[in-house]
Amino acid sequence: MRTxxxxxxxxxxxxxxxxxxxxxxxxxxxxDQRYVPSPAAIAKAGWSLAATGELEKHVWASLRRLSIxxxxxxxxxxxxxxxxxxxxxxxxxxxxxxxxxxxxxxxAILPLLMLVFGLGDASKVAVVAxxxxxxxxxxxxxxxxxxxxxxxxxxxNYGTPWYRLFARVILPGALPTxxxxxxxxxxxxxxxxxSAEFVASNSGIGYLIWSSWQTLVVENMFVGIIVVTILGVLxxxxxxxxxxxxxxxxxx
Amino acid sequence: xxxxxxxxxxxxxxxPAFAQPVKVGDLGILADAPFYIAxxxxxxxxxxxxxSLERFNSAAQATAPLSTNQxxxxxxxxxxxxxxxxxxxxxxxxxxxxTRDWPGYSSDTLVLRNDLKATVTSAKQxxxxxxxxxxxxxxxxxxxxxxxxxxxxxxxxVSTINMAWPNMAPGMETKAIDGGMVVEPFATQFAAxxxxxxxxxxxxxxxxxxLEVSVVLYSKGWTDKNPDQxxxxxxxxxxxxxxxxxxxxxxxxxxxxxxxxxxxxxxKDKAMYDxxxxxxxxxxxxxxxxxxxxxxxxxxxxGFVATKANIEAMTDRRFLDYALENLGRVDDK
Numbered sequence: 052m053r054t055x056x057x058x059x060x061x062x063x064x065x066x067x068x069x070x071x072x073x074x075x076x077x078x079x080x081x082x083d084q085r086y087v088p089s090p091a092a093i094a095k096a097g098w099s100l101a102a103t104g105e106l107e108k109h110v111w112a113s114l115r116r117l118s119i120x121x122x123x124x125x126x127x128x129x130x131x132x133x134x135x136x137x138x139x140x141x142x143x144x145x146x147x148x149x150x151x152x153x154x155x156x157x158x159a160i161l162p163l164l165m166l167v168f169g170l171g172d173a174s175k176v177a178v179v180a181x182x183x184x185x186x187x188x189x190x191x192x193x194x195x196x197x198x199x200x201x202x203x204x205x206x207x208n209y210g211t212p213w214y215r216l217f218a219r220v221i222l223p224g225a226l227p228t229x230x231x232x233x234x235x236x237x238x239x240x241x242x243x244x245x246s247a248e249f250v251a252s253n254s255g256i257g258y259l260i261w262s263s264w265q266t267l268v269v270e271n272m273f274v275g276i277i278v279v280t281i282l283g284v285l286x287x288x289x290x291x292x293x294x295x296x297x298x299x300x301x302x303x
Numbered sequence: 304x305x306x307x308x309x310x311x312x313x314x315x316x317x318x319p320a321f322a323q324p325v326k327v328g329d330l331g332i333l334a335d336a337p338f339y340i341a342x343x344x345x346x347x348x349x350x351x352x353x354x355s356l357e358r359f360n361s362a363a364q365a366t367a368p369l370s371t372n373q374x375x376x377x378x379x380x381x382x383x384x385x386x387x388x389x390x391x392x393x394x395x396x397x398x399x400x401x402t403r404d405w406p407g408y409s410s411d412t413l414v415l416r417n418d419l420k421a422t423v424t425s426a427k428q429x430x431x432x433x434x435x436x437x438x439x440x441x442x443x444x445x446x447x448x449x450x451x452x453x454x455x456x457x458x459x460x461v462s463t464i465n466m467a468w469p470n471m472a473p474g475m476e477t478k479a480i481d482g483g484m485v486v487e488p489f490a491t492q493f494a495a496x497x498x499x500x501x502x503x504x505x506x507x508x509x510x511x512x513x514l515e516v517s518v519v520l521y522s523k524g525w526t527d528k529n530p531d532q533x534x535x536x537x538x539x540x541x542x543x544x545x546x547x548x549x550x551x552x553x554x555x556x557x558x559x560x561x562x563x564x565x566x567x568x569x570x571k572d573k574a575m576y577d578x579x580x581x582x583x584x585x586x587x588x589x590x591x592x593x594x595x596x597x598x599x600x601x602x603x604x605x606g607f608v609a610t611k612a613n614i615e616a617m618t619d620r621r622f623l624d625y626a627l628e629n630l631g632r633v634d635d636k
Binding site: 166169170252253258264265267268269 | 391393465
């Protein structure tokens with residue numbers, strides 16, 4: 052118990068130590084504040100953005116796009132991955148397509164997506180969903196394929212119906228790999244979303260970072276970057292907790 | 304050994320006066336033409352200045368490396384970024400004017416979808432329309448604001464979205480946007496394709512002061528360390544700017560300048576040079592301080608600039624004065 056507490060304290064203290072060192076280096080003139088503002092200056096800028104409600108607007112815009120895109124990509128991705136994992140024929144048919152489409156930089160096709168989905172949230176949601184989709188397919192397929200065949204044989208011998216096989220064998224067996232894929236997808240989708248918001252948007256954290264750099268309001272740009280890191284940590288924590296609930300047999 | 308020493312001595316004394324090449328940040332656009340002309344016609348070589356080009360996507364991206372003297376010269380678009388760079392005391396200085404909008408030479412244009420031609424005839428009717436900008440708090444944002452204000456409205460009466468110029472064409476075709484703030488050749492190209500029509504050019508309503516679009520920026524680190532090279536560079540650059548001015552007015556150097564621009568810029572269609580508006584470039588490099596102050600006031604009023612800079616203090620015209628002393632002034636009309 053004591054070790055867990057110490058670990059948690061260390062996890063909080065290490066970023067604080069970095070901030071403190073950064074502030075001290077700024078105060079001592081070791082870091083040129085004209086280019087890299089001090090944590091205190093960034094906090095002040097963040098406070099101003101929060102007070103005017105601008106920060107909240109950008110955070111919610113990004114969170115909305117991220118959550119909808121993530122669900123729309125992960126849901127079909129997991130289903131397709133399970134089907135591909137169970138059927139070698141489907142796998143043989145779809146594997147080349149997934150291999151061909153997965154490496155396409157999703158932001159590169161954003162102008163095309165904007166034509167199809169319009170300028171609003173839909174195009175950004177689509178780009179997030181696409182980046183999550185392929186990672187979910189790949190990880191889920193691997194998770195299902197690697198299940199020990201003996202479980203299927205035993206289930207078949209006992210005449211287990213398909214829905215029970217799915218609920219008792221396939222899903223629990225593949226879930227750890229599926230969650231590993233979701234964790235990677237979450238990070239990737241945040242990167243893709245921020246990049247998409249650079250291109251054509253007037254809200255979102257990516258827009259805040261891009262427009263602040265375009266106008267050289269460097270403090271606001273750092274506020275945006277720090278908010279992205281906080282969002283990354285919080286969403287990963289949320290996913291981690293979901294995994295703890297859904298896969299309790301796996302110690303993380 | 305003696306021969307070797309002699310060779311080294313000859314190398315040192317007989318080599319170019321400025322060994323370090325000047326890195327120029329360019330965007331591959333028509334406004335960069337004086338750099339290209341001065342390279343192609345040997346003006347820089349005549350001044351013993353070696354120049355290398357570093358391509359950037361936007362002037363705002365080039366400002367940071369300019370301030371750290373990684374590049375020495377940039378043709379900088381006037382924007383909130385420029386004033387904020389000054390306010391942050393970034394060591395960059397305005398050396399001379401570059402492009403502005405002038406009647407007959409007005410590249411900066413608000414284009415609207417063709418189907419709006421009958422219904423939108425004045426700025427008042429732009430209220431509620433979705434207009435695309437290539438960058439926030441840029442010269443085109445300011446121009447749109449001034450246009451709205453010219454008929455008693457404000458920038459808040461239109462919706463704006465940021466997108467790259469090439470993306471505005473499909474944006475208008477799908478009616479996702481009603482118009483866009485563009486520069487040439489986009490205004491002419493979109494019109495030729497039947498997508499949009501030029502609704503207002505900057506010079507139609509911004510006359511005094513005119514719309515100051517871009518300036519030539521020098522790195523202070525460079526001019527402090529190497530003022531002689533900066534003087535020589537400016538002299539050669541101004542010769543290039545004057546060739547551009549001649550070409551812009553349809554003078555004898557036009558064909559040659561167009562060929563150089565085709566070689567260096569992304570505009571390869573020769574016929575387009577006769578169809579589109581060229582940006583006005585002052586052959587004496589004189590800066591419109593009224594225009595720059597007007598723009599800074601607007602950015603400050605709309606919250607893009609927190610601290611206003613003293614623009615005269617951010618201008619170093621020693622090099623321009625040197626070039627004008629040597630080349631003399633020419634009629635800028």
